[in-house]
Ligand SMILES: Cc1cc2nc3c(=O)[nH]c(=O)nc-3n(C[C@H](O)[C@H](O)[C@H](O)COP(=O)(O)OP(=O)(O)OC[C@H]3O[C@@H](n4cnc5c(N)ncnc54)[C@H](O)[C@@H]3O)c2cc1C
Ligand code: SF4
């Protein structure tokens with residue numbers, strides 16, 4: 001089977017680190033706890049030492065390597081573009097191969113590779129999920145998927161949906177024959193937690209006449225498994241998605257989740273040409289909508305008299321791949337919205353795959369800065385493009401005792417569309 | 421590994437969490453921006469002057485070397501634990517204690533990151549000018565210990581020009597203060613100045629009293645291309661002769677321009693063999709006039725093209741050219757030695773020509789850029805270490821560059837300090853008598869040679 005890159009394959013990139021320390025200014029984990037082992041420079045040094053055998057995969061080495069959000073903030077500012085996120089992910093895979101998955105990681109991997117189990121988990125929880133979350137034992141898959149045993153530290157969570165999104169909608173939704181056909185890669189967050197985002201996406205695409213295919217047999221993009229170091233799981237999921245998404249020819253594959261977009265667009269392409277070709281087809285929904293001319297259409301609508309102040313949060317997995325302009329363009333064009341930029345819009349929300357499973361308190365600390373910035377911007381809503389970020393942002397806002405709501409930008413777009 | 425007994429005492433001073441001995445900890449505090457690595461035996465993270473004093477007393481009693489460390493961004497190896505022992509980091513001492521708008525001073529702990537401090541004082545309309553390129557991550561303690569400087573030096577000077585006083589733990593573990601929150605002060609020796617640039621060998625700085633200026637209202641950036649380095653150098657003198665002191669006068673030589681063009685597709689005409697980035701600051705309505713006057717003064721000096729930024733974004737784009745230099749250089753050759761000689765301003769073209777001759781002689785690329793306003797040249801000797809013989813060539817070339825700078829009345833290092841990187845070359849610049857004076861000072865203050873031993877002077 002096609003495989004992800006090994007830590008050894010990153011030797012060249014590791015050598016590119018000149019130990020300048022610039023990443024100390026940009027790593028959110030380091031900002032929360034100033035220890036060299038927490039910053040990209042330290043993690044890269046540890047990975048190098050793992051390769052030479054100078055350190056063993058134990059104790060603090062594991063702790064430091066687990067302290068990474070895989071957010072790519074360091075790489076974006078690194079003078080030599082050292083891909084610390086990829087290097088750390090590869091190191092985690094190596095560690096898992098040597099030592100096996102931790103209890104949490106193993107359960108994540110097991111659950112991710114069995115979508116039927118996930119559907120079941122989602123169904124049985126339904127409206128009762130709040131209650132269940134308190135009662136279900138920490139190692140239950142249900143807690144692990146999204147991706148925290150939120151029992152610790154008073155995490156506030158959205159309920160799981162009773163009927164997953166992909167079971168609610170037909171597999172093909174025809175549009176105008178002369179408009180493009182796209183596949184919608186939903187991801188787990190939309191499928192199990194926020195089906196309304198998926199529904200919003202369908203409405204918007206219908207409005208512009210695009211045909212949408214939603215392959216039923218698509219599975220998780222594998223990012224939580226990347227974060228947990230479960231390499232084999234990532235590879236299996238990627239292969240399954242490749243099969244599901246190539247069954248029907250489409251012009252493009254849209255995502256409304258930054259993590260999925262990075263999974264298909266950045267991680268899977270490591271595995272070979274077919275995957276790389278698929279990655280090229282993958283496009284973030286807002287980039288797609290801007291290309292389709294929606295921003296101009298929205299901007300042409302008459303402005304509402306009463307407008308809501310909305311700010312934007314850049315999900316790391318979009319920002320580090322250069323997708324920052326398009327969502328802002330759409331947001332600013334909405335007639336019911338006053339777009340305000342907040343300080344630190346580009347800084348990580350602190351979720352980071354399974355990071356918050358192991359490090360909820362740290363993750364909360366990183367999130368708290370964000371919540372303060374949202375508050376100071378005066379916005380009532382913070383819009384973004386990633387279910388994981390929405391969950392984390394809302395949790396952080398709740399903990400600050402504020403009223404602002406975290407929403408997906410698609411929901412605001414739908415609200416602006418003229419009634420049919 | 422230190423004896424358990426000693427570790428226990430360290431733990432009793434700073435707490436268990438703040439004493440780190442695992443391989444991962446030691447590895448992560450073994451390096452700095454020189455990319456050299458020496459493993460310490462323990463890393464301690466104190467939070468107060470009293471804790472540092474207790475650590476130093478212990479170190480004296482047990483004869484364990486102590487290596488102070490800020491962000492580890494040093495370019496000369498000053499923070500490297502070359503003899504094992506204790507790495508003492510200031511990462512936890514990162515509070516801004518006071519910003520006094522009446523007296524224009526601030527008091528900070530040494531672990532505050534330079535840019536964080538600048539942003540904090542700018543919020544209240546004040547200004548801390550020293551701007552090393554590492555300001556986003558280097559610490560003020562490290563800046564004082566290295567007397568860091570940056571592009572704004574031409575007009576505003578370097579770190580030591582802003583340090584009014586210090587709280588210091590002496591090499592034997594006493595806590596003393598030097599200077600204070602007054603603009604004048606002549607009682608006793610000027611220990612503040614002595615400690616600025618002492619590279620952590622004469623004391624550990626635990627508090628810094630800093631002088632501030634009012635924040636200039638605006639700035640204006642321009643980029644000027646010349647057909648020769650002489651044109652650029654003459655421009656610098658001409659501007660200053662006309663009583664304009666720009667905030668910055670950064671230059672790039674022809675080879676640097678070539679590198680950046682090759683790496684980034686920089687849009688600069690081939691005729692440009694040197695480039696100056698000039699920035700002026702002050703009252704908004706004066707700046708346009710000043711920029712126009714500068715353009716007029718330098719016009720006869722072989723100007724190929726002038727670009728004046730009219731918006732902050734345009735100014736940012738001009739600076740981006742300067743910032744892309746480092747990464748571009750690496751694309752041309754994998755390894756580089758970055759020296760930072762400084763010569764009298766007027767000797768800059770002569771120095772560049774000397775370096776060109778040296779590059780020719782050893783047939784290795786040397787590219788130069790830096791601060792034309794103060795004669796500080798970043799000499800980048802580009803090699804591939806994997807090629808046999810290149811490393812030796814580089815060392816010979818460096819020595820000749822140093823000698824060349826000294827012959828012109830310059831110095832081996834304008835900013836980065838001596839550390840271990842330049843220690844072998846010290847006799848080139850410092851006479852035996854002056855070295856003895858310094859060593860006697862060090863020896864009497866640090867009889868056990870505890871604090872950052874082997875730095876500046878080889879033992
Ligand atoms: C990309 C890059 C660009 C740079 N640009 C510049 C530049 O433009 N100008 C410039 O001057 N330098 C520059 N430097 C060098 C470096 O950033 C400076 O020397 C800086 O002052 C070091 O600060 P630090 O906190 O990293 O100190 P460290 O590297 O940790 O330590 C430097 C020295 O200070 C001592 N020290 C640290 N803290 C204390 C303390 N509290 N008390 C006593 N001694 C202490 C250490 O023992 C060591 O000798 C650059 C470095 C990099 C990587
Ligand atoms: S990862 Fe990049 S920014 Fe960080 S120390 Fe290495 S080269 Fe510098």
Ligand code: SF4
Nearest residue numbers: 027068069071072074
């Ligand atoms: S990927 Fe993010 S969390 Fe990890 S080292 Fe880089 S900046 Fe820090």
